[in-house]
Amino acid sequence: MANAKMTETQLAEACGVDAKTVGRWITDTNRIPHARHRWAACEALGEEESALWPHAIRSALTSGPDKEIVQVFPYRSAAPAGLWRSLVTKAQRELVFAGYTNYFLWLEQANLAGALRRKAEAGCRVRFLVGDPSSPVTAAREAEEDVPLTLSTRIAVTLNELAKLQDADGIAGRFETGHVNLSVFRFDDEMIVTPILARRVGHDSPMMHLRRRQADGMFDRFSAHVEELWSRGRDIREVGRDAQA
Numbered sequence: 001m002a003n004a005k006m007t008e009t010q011l012a013e014a015c016g017v018d019a020k021t022v023g024r025w026i027t028d029t030n031r032i033p034h035a036r037h038r039w040a041a042c043e044a045l046g047e048e049e050s051a052l053w054p055h056a057i058r059s060a061l062t063s064g065p066d067k068e069i070v071q072v073f074p075y076r077s078a079a080p081a082g083l084w085r086s087l088v089t090k091a092q093r094e095l096v097f098a099g100y101t102n103y104f105l106w107l108e109q110a111n112l113a114g115a116l117r118r119k120a121e122a123g124c125r126v127r128f129l130v131g132d133p134s135s136p137v138t139a140a141r142e143a144e145e146d147v148p149l150t151l152s153t154r155i156a157v158t159l160n161e162l163a164k165l166q167d168a169d170g171i172a173g174r175f176e177t178g179h180v181n182l183s184v185f186r187f188d189d190e191m192i193v194t195p196i197l198a199r200r201v202g203h204d205s206p207m208m209h210l211r212r213r214q215a216d217g218m219f220d221r222f223s224a225h226v227e228e229l230w231s232r233g234r235d236i237r238e239v240g241r242d243a244q245a
Helices: 008-015 019-027 035-045 054-061 083-090 103-108 112-121 136-145 151-163 218-232 236-244
Strands: 069-073 094-098 125-130 171-175 182-187 190-195 207-211
Touching (some): 112 125, 151 171, 171 236, 207 218
Antiparallel strands (some): 069 207
């Protein structure tokens, strides 16, 4: 609506509904308008239906295991700017950031540290799984990416931010190198998965938004992958103390 320079009233007139109805479309992300209203809104705003109401598209087109796929993007950077913040905000039980560096989160999400601290204080478990900057795996990936902002430098940003949160109960971090080519981010029963392509950095790789719909589906399998890596990981704080000693 902002891009199209349209108010709620103007969009309501274009769709043949009341302005309060448009307001509910905006505030209630689970509400799916009737098809004719969705089509009218897409025409008025110049947007694809898959961008405005991806749940409706998935429900209409799929009935099998792929219903766990909410939406896909050819590049992580193509995802809506507010998607990540929305997922963090809604999560109440579990937040897992298993990106190899998690660097982009601190740059793109305003006051992420404050949001994570509040989540932890409310009882949400927050975990970061990051690559070991001193690992040969990290060095090999750095050589493959061949970019000025190296992998170890990006990891250092996350370690610095986590150091500021070390007094917060419920926030933990571990080193593991088994996910150098796959990033998984969990938000309760929703998940972002990014397979990292050869010679590509994270924002240039494809991205899937998943929502858990069944036992042992895609969501559960990616979640089990992360839990296995977490069980093998080394606590970031212990590694830091060993280095100082």
